[in-house]
Amino acid sequence: MAERRRRGLGWWLVLPILALALWAWSRGGDGADTKSASPRSSAEPTPSASRTASADKHKEYDPADYAPQVRTYAKKAGVSAQLLMAxxxxxxxKPHDPDLERSWQAYKPDSAFGIANMHRAAFDDTKRGREFADRRWEELPDDRALAVEAAAWHLHDLAKQLPAHWPGARTKDELLAMGYNAGGGNMLAFARGVHPGSQAQSYLDRLHDNWEKSGAAVRG
Structure with a gap:
């Protein structure tokens, strides 16, 4: 058993090295970007002057830079801008670099894409009947406004699943955040008073830690 644990530990230590190697490989070659930037969503607001899809590609990421998009799409979806920013x-x-995300996804096909870390199934469900219905999940790493738009409507769809009242002490925003992380079924269980597991609780704790600065970011 101890030998098995040592082998398992060794494998997990190899994963970060493999991910970095894949990233380095994806940046190699003749330097040409083999995936052109995706077209912008028709509803996408103009980003700040210093931020465009191409300029953002390998720069340090700060969610606050996308406050205009957060305010726009949160209002359209009828959700809290502060929640969406949080x-x-x-x-x-994790680093939101398109090349790194695609390298990791090649190794782990069920990984999430974009600055909102959305999985393929969630994106495909969310886009139905929406202005971005013709967009593809594979575009999320390159189009951060699309990622914000999809996340806003996903929160909208989660909110529609909540009952008018629930016995638990959680707020609507807390439940939506845990639903975003753990899925709608678990969100409804949390609303009934089920105690969240360690992962959901950690997500909620981070939400609380990020709440104040998220409010400041969307207020401008």
């Missing part, structure tokens, strides 16, 4: 902060734990 979700982006929660999901900023």
């Amino acid at each position: 979700i982006l902060y929660n999901e900023s734990y």
Whole structure:
């Protein structure tokens, strides 16, 4: 058993090295970008002057730079802009570099894409009947406004699943955040008072940590 644990530990130590190697490989070659930037969503607001899809590609990412998009899409979807911004902060734990995301996805096909870390199934469900219905999940790493738009409507769809009242003490925004992380079924269980597991609780704790600066970011 101890030998098995040592082998398992060794494998997990190899994963970050493999991911970095894949990233380095994806940046190699003749320097040409083999995936052109995706077209912008027709509803996408103009980004700040210093931020465009191409300029953002390998720069340090700060969710607050996307406050205009957050305010626009949160209003359209009828969700809290502060909540949407806090979700982006929660999901900023990993580098959001398109080449790195695609390299990791090649190794782990079920990984998430974009600055809102959305999985393929969630994106495909969310886009139905929406202005971005013709967009593809594979475009998310290159089009950050699309990622914000999709996240806003996903929160909208989660909110529609909530009952008018629930016995638990969680707020609507707390439940939506945990639903974004753990899925609608678990969100409804949390609303009934089920105690969240360690992953959902950690996500909620980070939401609380990011809440104040998220509010400041969307207020401008």
